[in-house]
Amino acid sequence: MDVDEFREFGKAAVDYIADYFQTIRDRPVLPSVHPGYLGELLPKEPPQTGESWQEVLQDVDRIIMPGLTHWHSPKFHAYYPTAHSFPAVVGEMMSAGFGCVGLNWVASPAYTELEVVMMNWLGKLLGLPEEFLNCSDGPGGGVIQGSASEVTFIGLLAAKEKKVKDLEADIKGKLVAYSSDQSNSSVEKSGLLGSMPMRLLPADKEGKLRGDTLLDAIEKDKAQGLIPCYVVANLGTTPTCAFDDLAELGPICNRDNIWLHVDAAYAGTAFTCPEYRYLLKGVEHADSFNFNPHKWMLVNFDCSAMWVKNARYLVEAFNVERIYLKDQHKGLAPEYRHWQVSLGRRFRALKLWFVLKIYGVEGIQKHVRHQISLAKYFEELVRTDDRFEVCTSSMGLVTFRLEGDNQLTKNLISRIQERKNIFVIPGQFRNKYVIRFAVCSRLTERSDVEFSWKEFQSQADEIIVSKITSEVGDKKGIGAIQLSDAGCDKNSIEKCK
Amino acid sequence: MDVDEFREFGKAAVDYIADYFQTIRDRPVLPSVHPGYLGELLPKEPPQTGESWQEVLQDVDRIIMPGLTHWHSPKFHAYYPTAHSFPAVVGEMMSAGFGCVGLNWVASPAYTELEVVMMNWLGKLLGLPEEFLNCSDGPGGGVIQGSASEVTFIGLLAAKEKKVKDLEADIKGKLVAYSSDQSNSSVEKSGLLGSMPMRLLPADKEGKLRGDTLLDAIEKDKAQGLIPCYVVANLGTTPTCAFDDLAELGPICNRDNIWLHVDAAYAGTAFTCPEYRYLLKGVEHADSFNFNPHKWMLVNFDCSAMWVKNARYLVEAFNVERIYLKDQHKGLAPEYRHWQVSLGRRFRALKLWFVLKIYGVEGIQKHVRHQISLAKYFEELVRTDDRFEVCTSSMGLVTFRLEGDNQLTKNLISRIQERKNIFVIPGQFRNKYVIRFAVCSRLTERSDVEFSWKEFQSQADEIIVSKITSEVGDKKGIGAIQLSDAGCDKNSIEKCK
CATH class of the missing domain: 3.40.640.10 (Type I PLP-dependent aspartate aminotransferase-like (Major domain))
Structure with a gap:
């Protein structure tokens, strides 16, 4: 690849990233692929002769995109945030470019x-x-x-x-x-x-x-x-x-x-x-x-x-x-x-410099305060619903659960993860099974927090109905509905222990 | 920075890297800055308010460029190569972009x-x-x-x-x-x-x-x-x-x-x-x-x-x-x-994939064989001059020295490093002080190898003259010229021990 092709490829890739960010809110935050999906899409051996960069970008679309978990989706509330900003992306590229x-x-x-x-x-x-x-x-x-x-x-x-x-x-x-x-x-x-x-x-x-x-x-x-x-x-x-x-x-x-x-x-x-x-x-x-x-x-x-x-x-x-x-x-x-x-x-100092220069101290402070205010807002929303309890709230992280048996919260998170509209992971705190709600993406706004909260409420509605049905069923000798935590990722749970 | 600014900044950075590579052959391979130069050019505190991306690129030019050692200059023959290719640069950027x-x-x-x-x-x-x-x-x-x-x-x-x-x-x-x-x-x-x-x-x-x-x-x-x-x-x-x-x-x-x-x-x-x-x-x-x-x-x-x-x-x-x-x-x-x-x-696998796809197996083999052939060519050139001895030659690395006392080779490398036309580091092999000549940059061609060889020859000429003068001087009781290895980096020497 010569310098002129790099100019084309690099700029097309910049646009690809920009387009990705402009559509990220509309993508399901979790992928729907099965383990091994990618191996089925690629040949078993490296290509003998080179391909064009256009083919590479098409393959990114076809093969990589379906297997991404969108960490910068405004509906990603799992783990803790991983940072992202455009100045840092350019800093990383220039660091690689100087090499x-x-x-x-x-x-x-x-x-x-x-x-x-x-x-x-x-x-x-x-x-x-x-x-x-x-x-x-x-x-x-x-x-x-x-x-x-x-x-x-x-x-x-x-x-x-x-x-x-x-x-x-x-x-x-x-x-x-x-x-x-x-x-x-x-x-x-x-x-x-x-x-x-x-x-x-x-x-x-x-x-x-x-x-x-x-x-x-x-x-x-x-x-x-x-x-x-x-x-x-x-x-x-x-x-x-x-x-x-x-x-x-x-x-x-x-x-x-x-x-x-x-x-x-x-x-x-x-x-x-x-x-x-x-x-x-x-x-x-x-x-x-x-x-x-x-x-x-x-x-x-x-x-x-x-x-x-x-x-x-x-x-x-x-x-x-x-x-x-x-x-x-x-x-x-x-x-x-x-x-x-x-x-x-x-040359990691380069992207750090770019971020400090382009955001300035005030820009970073604004980002931190905004994300903390969103977590506080979510906490307030949870407190409006008696079925839930807030367990902890600190910085951009709220942990909460459904009142009552741990199994209820397990069931809730399982449903949420299966629906893939938002992404949260469970945690444990003082023997209680909790949901960790972290404000992660810098794109997250109040409307996203409201969207997520409605997702919790609507699925809680379903669970409470199931529970009542199952208790009636129990009395009739039909047996309780099997609650499963199949949708939870055990490794994610570990992260929070 | 919003998405549209990123499109501009990202593309300007792609051009910056492309321009850098198109001019890299003409830049002195080693910088001429003194320790602490960069701290003198930057404020002691981070900026309170943000700057534009145009200012950032100007500062890269003003502050970073003078302090780079150009690893991908065709005249860089120190250490071993560090890899660089445009597909990998784009892969690194996209990996950062997905984040x-x-x-x-x-x-x-x-x-x-x-x-x-x-x-x-x-x-x-x-x-x-x-x-x-x-x-x-x-x-x-x-x-x-x-x-x-x-x-x-x-x-x-x-x-x-x-x-x-x-x-x-x-x-x-x-x-x-x-x-x-x-x-x-x-x-x-x-x-x-x-x-x-x-x-x-x-x-x-x-x-x-x-x-x-x-x-x-x-x-x-x-x-x-x-x-x-x-x-x-x-x-x-x-x-x-x-x-x-x-x-x-x-x-x-x-x-x-x-x-x-x-x-x-x-x-x-x-x-x-x-x-x-x-x-x-x-x-x-x-x-x-x-x-x-x-x-x-x-x-x-x-x-x-x-x-x-x-x-x-x-x-x-x-x-x-x-x-x-x-x-x-x-x-x-x-x-x-x-x-x-x-x-x-x-997501380091992404840049690896880009390189394998765009070069193909044949492209990588061609690169390896070309670089080995350049080292062989350099070895042949060294063997044409009786003042030098080739110590080892393997893959893209030739080690050689001036016949005679180690101090002569020390002096040669010291001069070469001070002149900054090419960059090589010393090594030690079987108690001999040697020069390691590695083919590093993928831009290096036969003409660059010839340029480097002429650099060694011309400086050897100077040293041999000095040596004769100094021996004459010794006999006259004036004292030998102080040979110094100040131009050598002790840490580089360690790398090769």
Whole structure:
């Protein structure tokens, strides 16, 4: 493909994406394909000779589109949002277009340096303590990683490195990590990958991990000769967007020299608005902090922002060169390959820059406030109907259920998923089966929220009728209607446990 | 930014990339910026209000372009290639444009299913044994990862999981891994991350790891009560593109039930051409295999292809759900999040598909053969000049040096890097300081190779003159000219050790 064909193909693809977004509201949010559908549509072997780009776009339409779940449909309310904006899409394309690899500073100085500046901008935008920033005098700094999972794991490795250094002994087998039982499965996974037991401690009735709980667990482990090493605190849990009490957890970690990592993957974006910064209280005790602009801050996946107070421990955990560190991790040109698993790096700072430039601080704040107001609006709607109860409401996430037996809510979500008009996933909170309603798409408006709410109400009507019929049937000895959760995706449920 | 603005911005960006490629041959391959240049050009805080996309493109020109190292300049001969093609750029943009996240099958069925089919296509294209493919009956399969570093580390975790399962005992502290001293630093890093000592065994004089060397190391460790667990064999080392002897290493690993991982990051693409498949001999003994379409197969970074013979060990190393596996990793819809560190995944299969469709098998083979022929041509040119010696030549990589003291070659590379007409990095091979000349850009032609060769010759002329002058100077007691390697990047040197 020569440059002129690229001009045509690239512009046709821009139009394809634009058209897709202009019609996304009218598409069923969930696809209707069966597992294996795509293999049936493609040949078993790669083509021997090349095809035209027109054929490629036709195949995207024929083969890919039917198998997409439309994450940016205004009726997508599952999981948490994944970010999307046009400036970020163009940023991703230009990054691919330049096609450099940020192995080290000289491999493309702009790659490293734009990332340094963007991580300073972003840290200031969130109100992080200055010692986390590259522009501070100390050994702190920020870096873009691929996901919160990666960051949690990298934090664990740094914590291990630090503890081993501090104690100057072979104590790796004695190290223990802690988090809440409301944490995302990726937190448990990081313990598994890093060979460090991860204790999932019980959250309080609001879903928060409290200081006393952590302290008890730490003391118990110390009494057994184990060494507490790493704590992952959540600012915005996956099931209910609960906020662990950093102001309680922080001093406990600091006292015992335990690495405190703060995971604010979703909710971190809210700290761009000063009115939510009170939830950051205690962050000054943390050793590392993470949030995902690729969740809520309009930057396409992947772009996960990580800051550490002392980059030395990261570099020492990852650096096989073992060269002198003082001037390496700091200042103008950190060697970011020693802050991560891989050697190579994409130019993710570019799309972050595009988003910050084109939206400005005000544009991002407006987006956050608008989405929170939509969740509040949905909460109000649920409260108008006595058959439902609101379980939690925080940021852009509301969890709710049908009053009564869990099976009713299971049945409701099952029906909703089968109808494919909107997409929500179930969760569990305090032994109750709940529906998670997240405001995800930046296209979602009040009318979409109303549409979704009517979908819940209409299906609740059906279920309540079924229930009454089945109870009458029971009395007649016909047997209850079998409720099934076949429409629920078990993996989605896991995400919310 | 609304849809109509995106149409304008996106198309302007397509033209920007196209213009960049049409002028890339005329740009100095290395930038002339100093560390910290970019921070001086940007404000210290993010903009409060948004800017226009026209301003953004102007800033790309003003701020980013001067700080790029042009990896796709025909005069870029450093490291190894990083792939680039227009179909892949468009694929990356469309993947960002759709903006879904492949958390699991239902989160976008096309994401998982296209990856399954592409990994089958790719495995067949390379001539891998069928048991590695998703379409085989067994538990094997392929998956796209972010980099060879990631894959090596993931392989290590799977190997550990398998060994612990096999021996049913707490033996993690006794496990040992092996590779050659010619391996990329990422191999050593994976041992560090996975807490498993990585023995870097001496390669033979051709840079290959041989069976006897491995066997000796294994026996020595076993005698000490240690448990050999993981071997990383290279098909194409970083310093010289040497090929470890798989046919010797394989049976040794199989006998002791040691996980054999094959790293063919760069050279793997050559196996798309049947005439190079003899180098794959012994791959049937491997447990996992990796090559990077993002290096040499025209797919932009990141796209690292990994296959395993038994995906169960991957899934068990990563899966915190611990649900029944039999139907999960196989067949039509593997849950790829259990094959990797992160939960989320981009739609990297899309750009791979675009490249395979638009180039076809023949287009890729033509690209590989052309680049190898250019390296051969460069080798011939070097051999015409008695002042130089060719040290190695394999695939698209030639290593060579000035005859005589290492300092002469150091001085040559230093001059070349300072002039910025071409970009090469140094390496070390058998205690000799060498220049690595890699054919990287798909735009490189014979005339570019001739240009580069003239650059080497002209600077060699200067050095030889300096040397004579300095020797005369020495005799006069003036003192030798200080040779400096300031122009060399120490981190680049490390890459090639």
